[in-house]
Amino acid sequence: xxxxxxxxxxxxxxxxxxxxxxxxxxxxxxxxxxxxxxxxxxxxxxxxxxxxxxxxxxxxxxxxxxxxxxxxxxxxxxxxxxxxxxxxxxxxxxxxxxxxxxxxxxxxx
Numbered sequence: 001x002x003x004x005x006x007x008x009x010x011x012x013x014x015x016x017x018x019x020x021x022x023x024x025x026x027x028x029x030x031x032x033x034x035x036x037x038x039x040x041x042x043x044x045x046x047x048x049x050x051x052x053x054x055x056x057x058x059x060x061x062x063x064x065x066x067x068x069x070x071x072x073x074x075x076x077x078x079x080x081x082x083x084x085x086x087x088x089x090x091x092x093x094x095x096x097x098x099x100x101x102x103x104x105x106x107x108x109x
Contacts, residue, residue: 008036057086057093066099 011033014021025033063083064071077083083102085092 008033008040056096057088058096058099060085060092060094063094063099067102 011023014023058066060071060074064074067074074083074085078085083094083098085094087093
């Protein structure tokens with residue numbers, strides 16, 4: 001394949017269709033391809049970091065399902081200080097970061 005610029009999505013499609021295909025490209029196309037690949041990866045990583053740093057506050061029902069425990073277990077854990085809810089508008093909510101800590105085996109993430 002010669003001429004024109006190849007986008008990351010085009011290369012990926014070609015790889016899936018014919019993984020043994022040989023592609024001939026210019027140095028500038030190769031540089032452009034690498035630059036796009038880096039930009040796409042950077043965007044993905046920035047989104048992952050933003051999502052990880054955004055605190056959410058799931059309800060008792062949601063946390064019960066996430067952790068696969070009964071609501072009475074959440075109540076006992078709150079009494080022991082293991083997973084303590086917060087009050088938001090008169091309702092019990094949990095910090096997702098606390099839930100993730102438990103999902104990770106009690107290790108801070």
